[in-house]
Each structure stands twice: as C-alpha cells, then as structure tokens.
Amino acid sequence: MRRRYVWILGLAVTLALILIPIAILFPKADPPRDNPTAALPVRKPATDHQPLLPGPYASGEEVTRVCLDCHAEEADEVMQSVHWTWESKPYQIPGHDEPVTIGKKNSLNNFCIGIQSNWAGCTSCHAGYGWEDADFDFGDSEKVDCLVCHDNTGTYLKGDAGLPVEGVDLAYVAQSVSWPTRENCGSCHFAGGGGNAVKHGDLDQHLIYPTEDLDVHMGGQDMLCTDCHQTEDHQVRGRAISVSFDQENQALCTDCHSQAPHEDDRINTHLASVACQTCHVPAGGTGDPTKMTWDWSTAGQDRPEDEHEYLKIKGSFFYEGDFTPEYFWYNGISDRYILGDTFDPSQPLNMNPLAGDIDDPDARIFPFKVHRAKQPYDTVYNYLLQPKTFGEGGFWTEFDWDQALRLGSEAVGLPYSGEYGFAATEMYWPLTHTVAPAGQALLCADCHSPDGRLDWQALGYPGDPMEWGVRSPAAPGETAQVTP
Numbered sequence: 001m002r003r004r005y006v007w008i009l010g011l012a013v014t015l016a017l018i019l020i021p022i023a024i025l026f027p028k029a030d031p032p033r034d035n036p037t038a039a040l041p042v043r044k045p046a047t048d049h050q051p052l053l054p055g056p057y058a059s060g061e062e063v064t065r066v067c068l069d070c071h072a073e074e075a076d077e078v079m080q081s082v083h084w085t086w087e088s089k090p091y092q093i094p095g096h097d098e099p100v101t102i103g104k105k106n107s108l109n110n111f112c113i114g115i116q117s118n119w120a121g122c123t124s125c126h127a128g129y130g131w132e133d134a135d136f137d138f139g140d141s142e143k144v145d146c147l148v149c150h151d152n153t154g155t156y157l158k159g160d161a162g163l164p165v166e167g168v169d170l171a172y173v174a175q176s177v178s179w180p181t182r183e184n185c186g187s188c189h190f191a192g193g194g195g196n197a198v199k200h201g202d203l204d205q206h207l208i209y210p211t212e213d214l215d216v217h218m219g220g221q222d223m224l225c226t227d228c229h230q231t232e233d234h235q236v237r238g239r240a241i242s243v244s245f246d247q248e249n250q251a252l253c254t255d256c257h258s259q260a261p262h263e264d265d266r267i268n269t270h271l272a273s274v275a276c277q278t279c280h281v282p283a284g285g286t287g288d289p290t291k292m293t294w295d296w297s298t299a300g301q302d303r304p305e306d307e308h309e310y311l312k313i314k315g316s317f318f319y320e321g322d323f324t325p326e327y328f329w330y331n332g333i334s335d336r337y338i339l340g341d342t343f344d345p346s347q348p349l350n351m352n353p354l355a356g357d358i359d360d361p362d363a364r365i366f367p368f369k370v371h372r373a374k375q376p377y378d379t380v381y382n383y384l385l386q387p388k389t390f391g392e393g394g395f396w397t398e399f400d401w402d403q404a405l406r407l408g409s410e411a412v413g414l415p416y417s418g419e420y421g422f423a424a425t426e427m428y429w430p431l432t433h434t435v436a437p438a439g440q441a442l443l444c445a446d447c448h449s450p451d452g453r454l455d456w457q458a459l460g461y462p463g464d465p466m467e468w469g470v471r472s473p474a475a476p477g478e479t480a481q482v483t484p
Contacts, residue, residue, distance in 0.1 A: 046178035063170050064145070085105065093338060127148055127162075190203050194314070200369070201429060202284060204288040214287055250332055257276075259271070282446070287434065294371070295422075296315045296422060300399040334428070354428055374422040379420060383414070384423065387401070
C-alpha cells in the first residue's frame, strides 16, 4: 500500500514539473482590443399596455392623465430634462452682468432663427402639449407628451403647439408604447431646422431603416439611438453643440470603444490629436443632401418654388450630399451668440465658436458641417433680430419684414430701430452619426498627400506632420511644439 502511495505522489510531482512550465510559458491569447457591445444596455421586455389603456381618448392630455396613475415620478423626471425645458442651467458669460441660459427656448440660430413669437409653429417638436405662447405652464405634468417618445405604431404625428394632429388614433398609439425607436427620436431630430436633413449633415430619415453602408451602428448592428444616448431617469446622455458651454453629459465613442481600439498602434497614436469621426465619418449628407446655405434676404419674392432651392416664405437654399467636411480643432465646448450681443456686420458672425486649438491637449481635429446664412439684423444697434414668421402678422402671412421684425423684437424685449439688413452668419455642426464601414474609413493619403483634405497650416502646423512632426500639446500659458 505504501509503495502505491509513493507511486501516485511521484506521478503527481512529475505531472506538475511538466504542466506548470507549460502553463507559464505557453502563449496566451490576447484579450480583444475592443469590445464595444459589452457597454450596450440590456432592455427588459416592455409591458403590454393594450389592456391598460383601452381608450378612447379625446386629447393627448387625457392619455397623460392615465399614464400618471402609474408613472407620476416619470413625468417629474421628464419635466427636469432639456427635452421639456428647452433651456440650459444658468451660465456666467463674459460681457453679461447676470447669468444667462441657452437653448431653443431663448436662443437664435441661422436656420428658422428662433421660437420666440413663433411658439406654436416651432413647438410641434416639444415633448409636451399646448406651448403656444410665452405663458406655457412648465409645471403642469398633464402637459407632458409620453407618446412622442414611446409610440411604436409610427402613426403618431404632432402639429401646432405640439398637439396631436387630427385623425390620430390616440388609443391605438397609447396601447403600443414601448422603448423609443429611431423613428421616435428622428421625428424631431431628423427634421431639425425646419425639415428633413436641414440642420444636421449626419441625421435624416434614412436612419429610420438604414443600411450598413450608411451607418455601421444603426444599419449594421440595428442599434437604437438610446444605445449610445443612454438614459437614466429620463435624462438623455449627449448634448447639442449649440448648448455646450461645458463638457458635462457628452456622449463619446469611448463610452463603448476602448482608448486604443485598433490592432495597428500607428493608427492608435493618431487619437491624441484626431477624433474618431474624422476618419470614420469621411463625408456628410450621405443619406439625404443637407442644407448648406440659407439666404433669408431673398424671401417674399414671387418666383418658382422648390423645397431644395427656393421657398417664398424662407428664401434661397443650397443643399449638398456626400460633401467633404470642414476640419477644426474642437474640445467639446463651444461659445454661443446670445440675444442682444452686438457684432461687426462687415464680417460673418460665428454664432457658436468652437473651443480648442493646436495648443489645447483636450482638443482633437474634428469634422464639421458649416451652415452659412444671411439673416436679419438691426443696422443701428448691430445685433441680430428675431422675426415673427408664424401666425397672425408674421412674415409667412404678410411678407412684411419691418412688421415681422417689430413684432419679434417686442416678444423678446429688444429695441428695434426700424432699420434692418441681412448679415452673414455661420454655425458649426459636428458630423458624428452615419459612421461608415471600416473599409470606407479615410486612408493615410486622404490627409497625408499634396491633395489631402486637411489644411495643415490652418490647423496650426507648419506643414504635414508626416514631414514636420506631430504636436506636443502645450502646458497652460505655453505654445504647442511640433516634434519630429
């Protein structure tokens, strides 16, 4: 028996001497560089609301009252979100004595210009019911529109002041409620600026049912908007560049992807200076052409109309598809034109200047659509004007600029001299959706060649970094160095 135990012990020691070195020295499989799907949310099945919401319902508010029986807290959460307030927290801005807020509620842009005095026409995209004037009650939970984000029938449509259009079967819609779809989000965000593909060069109705060639996330993986713009307590991750005074609540590629996602480390070294989107969103307007220019000064003329060239109520436009982006340093923050700010009308007014340059270690070279417009301003006070375009007395009814500007100025509380002109303005919109398949990403020669798309000197380099060296971001108060 003793001899048997010795034999077993000897065998165990022998196996250990063989297997332990193998386990130590045998090459291990490297973990994957990138595993973005691990960060995607897991959704539990939605509750079947058909037996809970039998209807019929005569109004959106009536549907909301039933929703509040179970979801009172959710309504409060919505009312704390920017989808409800259309307004940021207060910021202390240089040149202003008091803190100011920014947002669709009170800011100007160079598309439809602004909602003040035009509330009923602009708030069809508000997550509420009945915002038709400056006295809308933001504290009334029954005004919250649950259906605009949760309808899963595709039949829900909102009209003036955010009210459901005539003919919508509210019981049918309410019974379908579930997780938000791309169509829910796109009903407003694809139509920003007054129509499909107007504002954003990377968002349009093609993204409801996209192909993989159009967008590898939504087309190739069937991802929803809320997979990246993840939501907690109805607070949606991400923010528009037009309201980005700080870097809070940004949605980033690295929320899912690793900091060094490429197998080739030469590509990973670019990420210190180049945004992911610069290579992976090589063109804008890849679904539908997007509006690039808008000239309000030509509005009001009786001439042939085409929604992509000229409309009497809005003026002249130029749309472009598959366009090459413009590239600038950007650190996730932008400034903002504030109503009443004066400017030099002899130069184009940048309404959302980008923060970041070659000296900023947080800045990356980023692709943009730049929308250029001509819009009304006061030639005596030298500030932009808010026209009343919608409704009684508005430009779209009377085609009288002086009257429209007088009524709009009264609504916003700014003096109007009675003298107006049209100023050139610019707004910058990042291209971050419509991510192309890897095989369509930019190649080295797309940037590093005599005909490359990047203007290196405009970006602050002496020349192509392949020849002159890469930047070494500066410490505060110093200048960036270019090192070979």
